[in-house]
Amino acid sequence: MKTVVYVSPFVPQEWIAAHGLQPSRVLLEHTKRVAIAQPAAGVCPFARAFIAFGLSLTDESAIVATTECDQMRRAAELLAGESSAPLFLLNVPTTWQTTTAHRLYISELERLSAFMVRLGGKAPTKEELTDVMLRYDALRAEIRGARGSLSGRAYSEAISRFHREGAADLSAARAAPLARGVPLALLGGPLTGEHFRIFDLIEEAGGQVVLDGTETGERTLPRAFERRRLHEDPFPELADAYFGTIPDAFRRPNSQLYHWLKGETARRGIRGIILRRYLWCDTWHAEVQRMKEWSPAPVLDLDVGDDDCESRAASRIQSFVGMLR
Numbered sequence: 001m002k003t004v005v006y007v008s009p010f011v012p013q014e015w016i017a018a019h020g021l022q023p024s025r026v027l028l029e030h031t032k033r034v035a036i037a038q039p040a041a042g043v044c045p046f047a048r049a050f051i052a053f054g055l056s057l058t059d060e061s062a063i064v065a066t067t068e069c070d071q072m073r074r075a076a077e078l079l080a081g082e083s084s085a086p087l088f089l090l091n092v093p094t095t096w097q098t099t100t101a102h103r104l105y106i107s108e109l110e111r112l113s114a115f116m117v118r119l120g121g122k123a124p125t126k127e128e129l130t131d132v133m134l135r136y137d138a139l140r141a142e143i144r145g146a147r148g149s150l151s152g153r154a155y156s157e158a159i160s161r162f163h164r165e166g167a168a169d170l171s172a173a174r175a176a177p178l179a180r181g182v183p184l185a186l187l188g189g190p191l192t193g194e195h196f197r198i199f200d201l202i203e204e205a206g207g208q209v210v211l212d213g214t215e216t217g218e219r220t221l222p223r224a225f226e227r228r229r230l231h232e233d234p235f236p237e238l239a240d241a242y243f244g245t246i247p248d249a250f251r252r253p254n255s256q257l258y259h260w261l262k263g264e265t266a267r268r269g270i271r272g273i274i275l276r277r278y279l280w281c282d283t284w285h286a287e288v289q290r291m292k293e294w295s296p297a298p299v300l301d302l303d304v305g306d307d308d309c310e311s312r313a314a315s316r317i318q319s320f321v322g323m324l325r
């Protein structure tokens with residue numbers, strides 16, 4: 001079975017699975033370097049890691065890239081010319097409140113369907129899509145239900161594993177010790193495999209991530225499917241659960257992100273927000289000042305470069321958590 005790889009939360013894994021292909025929202029490794037035809041400075045380490053990963057693929061896999069930011073658009077252009085794997089560019093509109101934007105996203109999923117059929121997949125019937133959606137929805141509910149019993153790192157890794165492999169095996173996650181510390185939200189773009197260490201740094205400083213608002217974590221889980229709408233017509237329900245409800249900084253307006261954060265901050269008693277952003281990521285950089293003005297809890301702006309100097313991050317996290325204790 002061909003694997004379809006992607007990194008964006010706006011690519012519904014059910015849609016790929018329902019076509020008889022293997023979806024995998026991959027976890028990148030930013031330490032894998034690749035020579036690309038751009039200067040190193042100014043390239044987001046995550047986009048660079050995506051390029052390195054895409055170039056390592058054969059035509060046994062296919063890539064779905066998306067248009068959420070200029071860096072990823074440029075990565076897609078480069079991979080379209082250089083990777084052996086077939087590539088599909090899914091246009092994710094930045095606006096989301098209009099019917100036109102929803103229609104555009106739906107038409108993009110239809111285009112993706114045609115691409116997957118060309119790869120050897122088969123367009124699903126309503127019943128087939130419903131079955132796949134119910135299966136994934138149950139797995140997500142299981143993961144959500146485990147949140148309070150897992151460490152911040154174990155929870156985030158379990159979500160990442162689910163996105164990568166479509167399985168919710170929580171036994172290893174439950175074995176990780178559960179620390180209690182100052183309750184914090186971790187917010188920002190995607191993590192690479194090496195970056196999960198940030199959860200340990202926060203715990204070592206006396207904090208605890210009780211809300212994973214990174215792109216890798218719970219923020220980007222689509223809402224649960226509404227059963228009546230699912231059984232009436234699963235495809236629009238699938239599109240709405242992803243496009244209509246996942247909050248992100250690139251969306252216009254991005255009020256959903258603040259609405260989500262406000263509710264979760266109050267529910268979980270969050271006392272500080274760590275906004276972790278890659279250097280050269282304009283999308284999250286633009287949120288820093290607004291987040292500081294908006295948030296009732298203190299905000300730490302933690303920038304991460306190519307080499308992610310751990311000691312610098314550790315000392316900044318220690319000072320921040322120390323101030324909150």
Ligand code: SF4
Pocket residue numbers: 044045046047068069070071072189190278280281282283284
């Ligand atoms: S982290 Fe920022 S610059 Fe990098 S891919 Fe994501 S949105 Fe784009």
